[in-house]
Amino acid sequence: MNLVRSVPIGRGGSGDQLLLRPLELSDAADLAGAYLRNRGHLAPWEPTRDDGFFTEHGQEAVIRAKIDQYAAGSEVPWVITGDQGVYGMITLTGIVRGPFRNANLGYWIDQDRTGRGAASAAVAAVVDMATQELDLHRIQAATLLHNAPSQAVLGRCGFDRIGVAPSYLQIAGEWQDHVLFQRILF
Secondary structure, X not given: OOOOEEEEOOHHHOOOEEEEEEOOXXXXXXXXXXXXXOHHHHHHHOOOXXXXXXXXXXXXXXXXXXXXXXXXXXXXXXXXXXXXXXXXXXXXXXXXXXXXXXXXXXXXXXXXXXXXXXXXXXXXHHHHHXXXXXOOOXXXXXXXXXXXXXXXXXXXXXXXXXXXXXXXXXXOOEEXXXXXXXXXXX
């Protein structure tokens, strides 16, 4: 199974290259730096994080848990890297097999890389891997009601809006409504 993708970003593919690859324990320091650098940028869109989360040790614990979930077949975490280090993460979680063959999509991109096609390229690559490598039938994603940029990414990548889920996730310390999207893969 090939879960690595190199994808061009920027207008007409003439910009940077992104590399999506499965998350490794050796990513802890770089990922901690990326999260710390983006702490304010991500705060409105993520659960409340304690200070330990933004450290190498904190990221080692997170990565170990994600690797365990990957080994169990319920999650695939990718790190998004480029010529200047870690640009973000993208993850398929809650993978269910059997007649459902579904996963939930989550992602974030470095604040200095937003608006350049990085999120769209990463989501498109994961959709391809979910179809070709993971044999999934459906991917679901959720955004806060006011997260228009993320909704635009999902729209560009073929996701359809399917409704609103009240009090769906606790984000930034509050239970918040989310817009739900899905992409049927085949």
